[in-house]
Amino acid sequence: MSDGRRTGRAPRAVLALLTVTFVAFVAIGAAASADAHDVLVSTNPANGAQVSRVPPTVTLRFDQTVLGLGTEVVVTGPSGPVQVGKAGVVDNTVTERLQPGAPAGRYTVEWRVTSVDGHPVSGTFAFTARAAGVGQAAPSTATSGTASSSGSTTGSSTGSSVPWFLVAASALLVVLGGAAAAWSRRHSASARRRQ
CATH class of the missing domain: 2.60.40.1220 (Immunoglobulin-like)
Structure with missing residues (x-):
């Protein structure tokens, strides 16, 4: 019984850790991305x-x-x-x-x-x-060239490329999620064998 409870708690703890890691990764990446635009x-x-x-x-x-x-x-x-x-x-x-x-x-x-x-x-x-x-x-x-900027006096950015930190965070989340699922399956099978 205690083995079953322990096995149930472990995946939740891993998921909580994954969530915290993902949020921290995104926050750090967003700060780095904001500093990347030329001024x-x-x-x-x-x-x-x-x-x-x-x-x-x-x-x-x-x-x-x-x-x-x-x-x-x-x-x-x-x-x-x-x-x-x-x-x-x-x-x-x-x-x-x-x-x-x-x-x-x-x-x-x-x-x-x-x-x-x-x-x-x-x-x-x-x-x-x-x-x-x-x-x-x-x-x-x-004369050459045509006006193409918006006339804004402050820097502005456009574009649809996905920031690097979101791609990296998503990849990390997939890898850690897969590891957590494999760990959970292994411990569930081990608990069933012990019963």
């Missing part, structure tokens, strides 16, 4: 800055490495978009070239990068140039 640390020109003339490039620096795939920077001024070619990505720095001779005025920079965790992050910032950029203005056909 914009600084820009050149700085947000809201007034610069003497339109710079030749715009630079964005992030707290972590940026993935090149999906990275896009659109710089729009009084005469429309002035970025030239694709943005360059080196480690945590993204650089976008601007048209020579771009006119004085207010510029809005819309950016989107792919975080180190694979999720896109986007935002905007602005600066004002008191004089045109150095060099002659390029013809309007030389």
Whole structure:
């Protein structure tokens, strides 16, 4: 009788342990995942800055490495978009070239990068140039890129990929559940043999 009670209690204890382990794993994974998105640390020109003339490039620096795939920077001024070619990505720095001779005025920079965790992050910032950029203005056909970010000033992430910690926690739960079921069957058979 006592063997039967002990066998009944053991699977419940194992299931309780599995539940606690799963919850802890998910909580730790969620915290790690939240920290994985890249954060914009600084820009050149700085947000809201007034610069003497339109710079030749715009630079964005992030707290972590940026993935090149999906990275896009659109710089729009009084005469429309002035970025030239694709943005360059080196480690945590993204650089976008601007048209020579771009006119004085207010510029809005819309950016989107792919975080180190694979999720896109986007935002905007602005600066004002008191004089045109150095060099002659390029013809309007030389502009490239289209605005694709949402205009949000804070990082946002989208995507449907399942976070790694949920996959790992699910796999762990399946393995531990299988082990608990096998242990329960073995002890039940052992208890029946003793009767």
